[in-house]
Amino acid sequence: MKEYQPITKEIIEKLRDIVGPSYIKTDTDVLVQYQTDYESDPKRFHMPEAAVIPADAEEIAAVLKLANTYGFPVTVRSGGTSLADGAIPVCGGLVLSMERLNTILELNEDGMYMVVEAGVRTVDLQRRAREAGLLYAGDPSSSESCLIGGNLATNAGGLKAVRYGVTRNQVYAVEMVTPTGDIVELGACLKKCSTGxxxxxxxIGSEGTLGIITKATLKLSPLPPYKFDVLAIYTEPDTALEMVPRLLKAGIEPTSVEYMDNSYVRGCADYCGYTNMPHYEDGMYVIITVESFREEELDTRMETVCQVCEASGAAEVLEADERVWNMRRNCQTSVEQISKVSLTDDIVVPVHNIATTIEHIMEVGKNYPFQVKINAHIGDGNLHIVLCKMDMSDEEWDKNVEAFHQDVYAYTYAAGGRLAGEHGIGNKKLAYMEKFTPAGELNMMKTIKRAMDPNTILNPGKLIEA
Amino acid sequence: MKEYQPITKEIIEKLRDIVGPSYIKTDTDVLVQYQTDYESDPKRFHMPEAAVIPADAEEIAAVLKLANTYGFPVTVRSGGTSLADGAIPVCGGLVLSMERLNTILELNEDGMYMVVEAGVRTVDLQRRAREAGLLYAGDPSSSESCLIGGNLATNAGGLKAVRYGVTRNQVYAVEMVTPTGDIVELGACLKKCSTGxxxxxxxIGSEGTLGIITKATLKLSPLPPYKFDVLAIYTEPDTALEMVPRLLKAGIEPTSVEYMDNSYVRGCADYCGYTNMPHYEDGMYVIITVESFREEELDTRMETVCQVCEASGAAEVLEADERVWNMRRNCQTSVEQISKVSLTDDIVVPVHNIATTIEHIMEVGKNYPFQVKINAHIGDGNLHIVLCKMDMSDEEWDKNVEAFHQDVYAYTYAAGGRLAGEHGIGNKKLAYMEKFTPAGELNMMKTIKRAMDPNTILNPGKLIEA
Structure with a gap:
């Protein structure tokens, strides 16, 4: 890895001039909060040398110009909810926190768009849109904690992606500070565009390696007033997963199709204290949400969904109640009850290959000493594989995780998939990115990164080796 | 403009070795077909020095390597239907025609995708998808003549963009030859991805300046079996155009919303020989198409559409018959009847600004000696402004067109719009692109272009001045 200029007193002075004395941090007990994100393995933590909390794009531009002049690295921190070590300053240097850019600047009801600063919490802008009778359709599971800039940087997915697409589909335009410190406006509030x-x-999705997004113009959609949730319980995984294309072909455009394997069903039911959950012992749960603008269409649609689920071999089809969603929401927390250190992985495969992929992973998992759990956004082929360290030694854990990943990622690529569906590569998957990405594609990424960030000061050690 | 190496006998020999003797053209009477595309003004034609018709990506890669070695320019030709001089070899050199890469390689019904070579006609792959009960939703008006590679290069829009988005929304992955002659695979057949x-x-939309797309994996959608078309006739333009957001908020997701101004209504009715078209004298026609998977939903939806149209001031609301669509399809041809030389322009504005934009353009048009006609995909803010040269002198025509464009484009940018909604910039709007694009955005485009194509051999004189 490249050698960087340490952050000297002189640099600190100049940073203080840019952001003001209250917004530069150098005390170890303050900096400690920037050493990790949602990473739970202390071996992967890394302390920055300093942190700044700029007020706006102009200050960020000045910081990046300084970083180029001196050659120190800058790591951007959004909500700090990365599961890929995206916010960890792995090369040391400066952390730049976006928390003060937290204003919702405009909501245009006629134009159905919203302009927000990058540090606005996702849940806050979702709420603001809803108050205007509109929907911001990006909906990552971490919406209570994450900031919209991080959603853009990772092209976050989430719970509504089957119907509305991922974060990149919700964005009209961004304001960004380039790695060399220029403020640029990219995109426009247009339904179509062939202008450059x-x-x-x-x-979007470049994980802050091509610039720091400071503002975004987001698409809003009409808010469907009606919805229903169906819980389809399967006891055979392969049949469960054939249901998605059948739903689509039946003209049902579900908002989400969520999957919990049986270990999750049991773990979450236990955690939530729900007894008598159906098929607790052997069931895999699939929750299908369908929204509608017309109340009178709900019944016929629900009937279609139930028919499709039954035809695809569901053991039971029920209306999903609040308990089921509560279980889904507590997947992560239920894992924390079992194991202090766990690893939440994120792969994506073509939807028509998801059944065989899950089967393969569960089969491979049997060869390893950790428990393998899967929850998935199966409507879009996105699997979260969770490994629990339990009381394994560090060495045993690392060795086994590495071997498991080599197998699973090779299978994923062979199935037409990719390393990350919604969490990004961050630092955690950097070596795998180098290994599995086709050479031509990787070269093209590096060509663009080097052209945009000639001194490699922005988010080094993330996404690609520049 | 950069000075390029002329195509010498030595280069011709090497090109012949790559593509074979049948697929290199140097005779003037053959090359004449490559001097223009849908451009109708002979002053803008430009002859290439030679043309090749390669068989595959490997041959294209070899041609581009040769172009870098010698420094001659290569202009890619797809269907030759560009209205922005996109296929004209404005710097001379070599034309590379994609016509032989014309195979549909795969259609996967379960996975709902299709793999095609770049030279497949759009209408052919649309038909192939329909035969499998699926929909390829890209649908440019030129689909009978254009090739899919050109659709990708320009991010073509077309008639179904309101519901399904533009070409970039229909693409999972592409195979491309980079300007320096590497064959790369970009993207994957995935619903979501955060992997680089x-x-x-x-x-997509880079108009062949960053590489030559040779293959694409395209999304297919379920084919809705039912649809209806409503013709709403307005006599006041501002009310006509408020209808689109109202439709969306009523939960109607129209497939298309097409607009013809009164000059088109009269011109097309005359051309098609239709007498007694309603409001022939004063009507603007808006055709709304709505598709559905359920026959029983058609009536309530049509009712909603009619209510919205009436509430937004339609003078008459009818079921649109085949005559109306035939008129829409013959917009371009009806213009050719009036004027041998005409200019079809393409701008895009935010949907909520379309009414004021049309009004402004019609008002400005009164100051000019040509007839200004507008047809529009108003559901996505995309206007086609057609100017008819009639019997004006070249000089008068050029002067007036230039002045009109300066005014209209400045207004467009002030309204948050862009130069091209679906036709691209090509060579025709190159100077305007330089003038109207914000400096930061333009610099970033040039940085990327220069990094990808260091010798500027690929499609020079298109989209940006590299």
């Missing part, structure tokens, strides 16, 4: 390169699409 | 830069999105 789609730079906003390039930047 | 979205290079396929960068390349």
């Amino acid at each position: 390169y789609s730079l906003e699409q390039l930047v | 830069y979205s290079l396929e999105q960068l390349v």
